[in-house]
Amino acid sequence: MIEICEVGPRDGLQNEKKPVSTEEKVHLIEQLIDAGIRKIEAVSFVNQKVVPQMADAEEVMKAVPKREDVTYAGLVLSRSGLERALLTPVDIVHVMIAASDQFNMRNARRTVEQGVAEQTAVMKDAGAAKRPVAGVIGTVFGCPFEGDISISRVLKIADAFLQAGCEQITLADTTGLANPIQVQAVTRAFIDEFGDHTPLGMHFHNTRGLGIANSLAAYQAGVKIFDASIAGLGGCPFAPKAVGNVCTEDLVHMFEQMGIGTGTDLNKLIQTAQWMESVMARPLDGMVYRAVGA
Numbered sequence: 521m522i523e524i525c526e527v528g529p530r531d532g533l534q535n536e537k538k539p540v541s542t543e544e545k546v547h548l549i550e551q552l553i554d555a556g557i558r559k560i561e562a563v564s565f566v567n568q569k570v571v572p573q574m575a576d577a578e579e580v581m582k583a584v585p586k587r588e589d590v591t592y593a594g595l596v597l598s599r600s601g602l603e604r605a606l607l608t609p610v611d612i613v614h615v616m617i618a619a620s621d622q623f624n625m626r627n628a629r630r631t632v633e634q635g636v637a638e639q640t641a642v643m644k645d646a647g648a649a650k651r652p653v654a655g656v657i658g659t660v661f662g663c664p665f666e667g668d669i670s671i672s673r674v675l676k677i678a679d680a681f682l683q684a685g686c687e688q689i690t691l692a693d694t695t696g697l698a699n700p701i702q703v704q705a706v707t708r709a710f711i712d713e714f715g716d717h718t719p720l721g722m723h724f725h726n727t728r729g730l731g732i733a734n735s736l737a738a739y740q741a742g743v744k745i746f747d748a749s750i751a752g753l754g755g756c757p758f759a760p761k762a763v764g765n766v767c768t769e770d771l772v773h774m775f776e777q778m779g780i781g782t783g784t785d786l787n788k789l790i791q792t793a794q795w796m797e798s799v800m801a802r803p804l805d806g807m808v809y810r811a812v813g814a
Contacts, residue, residue, distance in 0.1 A: 521781040523745045524768060525690075525721065526552050527561040528796075529580070530595060531765055532753030534564065534573050536800065542576045544799055546583045551795065552750065553590055555788035557768075561614060561747070564595035565604040581608040593654070597628075602642050606649050613646045615639050615681075616656035618694065619674050620663035636677055640684035647685040654688040655681030656723065660706065662697030671709045678710065688719040690747065693734065696727025696764070700737035707741035721745035724766045725754060726805065731766035732774055739780075746771060751793035752805030767806040769793050 529549055533540050549560055562584060563577035577594065584592060586609070594610035596602045605613055617635045618624050624635050643653045659666075660674050678689045691706065703722070710720055722738045722745070724731040735746055747765065754765030769789040772782045786808075793809035803810075 521744070521783065522739065522775055523559065524557060524771070524782060524784065525559045525561055525593065525745065525747045526557045526750065526768060527723070527747045527765060528552070528750040528753050528768065530561045530564050530574070531747070532749040532751075534571050535754070536573055538800055540573065540799065542579045542583065545576070545580050548750070548792070548796065548799075549580075549584050551788070551792040553585060553587070554785075555792060556782075556784035558589055558783065559591045559593065561593040561595060563592075563608075563610070564597075565601035566595070566597055578604070578608055581610060595656075596642065596646075599638070599642050599645070602646055606646075606651065610651070612652045612654060613643075614654050614656050614690075615643055615646070615686075616658060616692075617677065618658035618663070619669045619677055620659040620666045622665035623659050623663050623694075626665065632673070632677065636680050640680055643681065643684040643686060653684075653686050654690060654721075655684075655686040656690045656692055657681075658692045658694040660691040660698075661693045661702055662695070664695050664697075671706055674706065675709065675713050678714065682714065682718065688721060688745070689714075690721035690723050690745075692723035692747075693725055696725035696731065698724065698734050699730060700733050703734045703737040704741040707738055707743055711742055716742060719745060721747060723747035726752060726764040726766055731764070732770060735766055735771055736774065739775075750789065750806075751796045751809060752807075753796065753800075754805075764805045767793075767808070769808045770806055773808045 564574045568575040591611045593612045595614045646653045748768040749765035750768045752767035790809045
């Protein structure tokens with residue numbers, strides 16, 4: 521059995537130019553829950569001028585179904601974001617930093633070392649407020665500005681996050697530079713360092729068409745937790761060419777064809793992807809939902 525964290529309502533929509541209403545976001549989340557998704561990164565608490573699609577985070581969290589079997593996550597990039605998150609019923613806080621100095625300097629005017637110091641303080645504050653924290657490390661598999669990122673740097677950041685109280689680490693391929701051999705090497709290095717008892721998730725983008733292949737490589741190396749986005753929606757305002765998250769229904773289709781459970785209803789996910797295409801009024805990047813509709 522694998523676990524899917526659906527990031528469509530957040531990472532899927534954050535870079536879209538077409539406005540998506542609060543009501544449509546909530547309806548998307550309702551459909552995802554009906555399809556069996558049990559963890560959803562629903563919102564992010566970021567600068568509304570930079571990411572206007574996420575300006576209604578508080579309104580979304582007020583309106584989503586309140587269920588004990590559903591976990592809602594919210595992305596936080598700063599202390600001010602955490603303060604906003606703590607005023608909502610978000611179940612878990614996702615705190616992120618990139619493993620690249622150049623990426624961080626361009627987007628947050630901080631080095632990795634400075635960013636880790638700030639973000640671990642945010643994590644400790646979240647823990648003190650009784651909110652679980654997951655740490656997300658971006659540009660793990662390569663940076664569009666800096667090139668290759670050393671595994672040792674990634675492991676150092678992960679260790680700092682775990683020491684600050686993170687209950688899970690997610691490694692993100694921010695601009696889709698990863699390949700399957702690299703993914704397996706990084707995954708094995710992480711497990712060798714922290715053991716297979718430390719929850720490890722993967723967040724892949726399909727920018728160069730390797731998202732599904734990388735997901736399979738990670739699974740074969742021991743990963744059971746995957747971020748994915750309905751209909752392949754995705755993009756990042758801070759990263760050039762960071763398009764197309766791994767598609768939820770494509771990921772589910774692959775695993776179920778292999779006899780690996782996902783706890784979801786593929787037909788309902790496909791219907792949700794088709795509905796999302798109508799909302800966005802353009803063809804989306806998912807493959808399975810288009811094949812079924814052909």
